[in-house]
Amino acid sequence: MKLLNKIESQKLDSLAINEYGLSESTLMESAGASVISLTSNYIQWDAAKVVVLCGTGNNGGDGFVAARYATLMGADVVIFIVGNISHLTKISQAYKAIVEKMKIPIKAIQKAEETYRFLEDADIIVDALIGTGLTSAIKGEKAKLINRVNVSSAIRVSIDIPSGLVCDSGECNGLAIKADYTIAMGSIKRAHVLYPGCEYCGTILVSRIGIPSKADEFCKTEWVEKKDIEEMLPHRMKIGHKGNYGTIGIIAGSEGLEGAGLLTACGALYAGSGKVHLLVPGEIALSITGKVPEIMVSSIGEKNCFFVSDVEPVLQKLKSYNVVALGTGIGRHLQTQLFVKELLLKINGTVILDADALYAIASLHISLKELPGQFILTPHVGEFARLINKEVVEVEQNRIEWARLYAQENQVVLVLKGYPTVTATPLGEVFVNSTGNPGMATGGMGDVLTGVISSLYGQDMELDKAAVAGVYMHSLAADLLAEEKGVGFTASEVAEKIPQSRMLISEK
Ligand SMILES: NC(=O)C1=CN([C@@H]2O[C@H](COP(=O)(O)OP(=O)(O)OC[C@H]3O[C@@H](n4cnc5c(N)ncnc54)[C@H](O)[C@@H]3O)[C@@H](O)[C@H]2O)[C@@H](O)CC1
Numbered sequence: 159m160k161l162l163n164k165i166e167s168q169k170l171d172s173l174a175i176n177e178y179g180l181s182e183s184t185l186m187e188s189a190g191a192s193v194i195s196l197t198s199n200y201i202q203w204d205a206a207k208v209v210v211l212c213g214t215g216n217n218g219g220d221g222f223v224a225a226r227y228a229t230l231m232g233a234d235v236v237i238f239i240v241g242n243i244s245h246l247t248k249i250s251q252a253y254k255a256i257v258e259k260m261k262i263p264i265k266a267i268q269k270a271e272e273t274y275r276f277l278e279d280a281d282i283i284v285d286a287l288i289g290t291g292l293t294s295a296i297k298g299e300k301a302k303l304i305n306r307v308n309v310s311s312a313i314r315v316s317i318d319i320p321s322g323l324v325c326d327s328g329e330c331n332g333l334a335i336k337a338d339y340t341i342a343m344g345s346i347k348r349a350h351v352l353y354p355g356c357e358y359c360g361t362i363l364v365s366r367i368g369i370p371s372k373a374d375e376f377c378k379t380e381w382v383e384k385k386d387i388e389e390m391l392p393h394r395m396k397i398g399h400k401g402n403y404g405t406i407g408i409i410a411g412s413e414g415l416e417g418a419g420l421l422t423a424c425g426a427l428y429a430g431s432g433k434v435h436l437l438v439p440g441e442i443a444l445s446i447t448g449k450v451p452e453i454m455v456s457s458i459g460e461k462n463c464f465f466v467s468d469v470e471p472v473l474q475k476l477k478s479y480n481v482v483a484l485g486t487g488i489g490r491h492l493q494t495q496l497f498v499k500e501l502l503l504k505i506n507g508t509v510i511l512d513a514d515a516l517y518a519i520a521s522l523h524i525s526l527k528e529l530p531g532q533f534i535l536t537p538h539v540g541e542f543a544r545l546i547n548k549e550v551v552e553v554e555q556n557r558i559e560w561a562r563l564y565a566q567e568n569q570v571v572l573v574l575k576g577y578p579t580v581t582a583t584p585l586g587e588v589f590v591n592s593t594g595n596p597g598m599a600t601g602g603m604g605d606v607l608t609g610v611i612s613s614l615y616g617q618d619m620e621l622d623k624a625a626v627a628g629v630y631m632h633s634l635a636a637d638l639l640a641e642e643k644g645v646g647f648t649a650s651e652v653a654e655k656i657p658q659s660r661m662l663i664s665e666k
């Protein structure tokens with residue numbers, strides 16, 4: 159599903175009107191009606207005491223329509239117009255006129271106490287104050303009203319966006335309606351999925367408001383759902399053998415970080431790789447060999463981390479692999495950084511770059527664009543900020559657009575881990591992941607992810623799809639564990655859950 163920002167949302171509406179001939183009032187009618195129809199499985203509107211809070215923009219217009227449909231469902235509805243009535247948009251005025259004819263009580267908020275009494279008595283409060291049109295932080299009477307709504311025991315239903323959230327960032331300075339249900343009009347918007355906005359939306363229900371599905375093709379940001387991944391995953395043939403499902407080469411580990419490569423290798427194994435090879439520095443090879451019998455461990459050189467002199471022996475090995483994962487646990491020794499640089503100058507195929515390989519790329523200013531290989535990078539926000547020489551806070555203010563820019567400029571697939579994880583492609587598309595939970599914030603999670611992505615690429619998925627599907631599958635595995643254990647599961651457990659996650663994705 160498309161993930162819209164404010165401008166894209168407005169463009170979608172205007173395309174529906176100008177290209178497809180839908181009228182603005184048709185859209186508003188569908189929007190308001192869907193507030194009731196989409197929630198009727200969850201909320202009993204019949205005989206409920208409903209307060210509809212309408213702002214003076216078109217979000218308020220949706221509110222007038224919703225008030226009509228709630229009344230038709232048998233609810234006892236009161237409308238409060240919040241703001242200067244003379245500022246009501248033309249189309250909202252038209253819908254207000256209909257509810258007036260229906261004799262639905264309409265009150266202007268002059269006596270705050272009266273309004274608060276209604277809010278306290280309400281079973282359902284419909285928030286149609288502000289949608290995509292928020293221009294600045296909310297203050298004064300509207301702020302007080304929002305706080306009163308939030309302490310009410312009523313079910314809160316926000317139209318389009320919980321009032322107070324900035325559409326493109328999900329920010330609100332702590333002041334926005336805390337909705338139980340949010341009905342997103344047209345498609346899901348960034349405020350619904352970015353932090354902190356996602357904490358205010360409750361259950362999100364999307365209403366297409368009758369807009370034809372192709373109208374949103376201009377939008378290059380996708381909210382990734384199960385069905386998208388199901389369509390991407392490769393089919394496993396009955397007559398397949400291990401040679402059909404990829405040979406993965408993982409270059410990992412250094413003294414003190416011995417386990418990282420094992421985690422990456424387990425990620426690859428559980429994601430279904432045919433063969434998994436782990437290349438580690440000589441001094442640590444013994445401590446790893448045999449830990450997981452399915453993993454073939456090769457000892458490289460004689461040191462406790464990779465040295466430039468290891469490039470040639472590694473290259474010899476790489477000839478028989480479909481894909482290489484480079485970086486987990488390799489450490490930051492200058493020799494190791496130079497090893498990364500030399501290796502990347504000579505690798506022709508596909509490399510998944512993670513952890514300290516990214517450190518080397520940033521430190522030595524390695525230009526990925528000029529290298530012969532093709533790359534997926536999987537930084538967390540700190541590693542990414544270092545790559546682009548920005549502060550973490552700056553990246554977090556707009557992780558979607560920073561990721562898009564980097565992937566396009568460097569012609570790589572970029573997986574920016576965190577909440578939410580976003581995958582950007584060289585063509586400028588961004589896929590925002592919908593799975594995952596805070597229990598994943600523990601060591602080794604990223605190492606496993608690198609293995610999963612490498613594995614899916616080795617199973618013949620395209621570069622970008624392997625990244626998008628790997629991210630989804632890995633976080634879904636963690637969600638399964640969170641259901642069982644809450645917080646406190648390990649990266650190894652996530653790896654072991656990958657098969658169940660894959661099965662769940664493939665279930666119809
Ligand atoms: N064709 C369309 O444009 C459609 C619009 N729709 C609805 O219309 C909404 C967008 O409508 P608008 O563009 O009119 O904008 P909104 O109605 O979202 O917001 C504008 C209103 O919010 C007030 N406001 C803005 N910032 C404020 C602040 N900081 N403090 C206090 N008040 C503030 C303005 O005074 C104005 O009354 C969507 O979110 C959606 O609900 C839907 O009906 C679908 C069709």
Ligand SMILES: [K+]
Binds near residue numbers: 289316319321
């Ligand atoms: K709203």
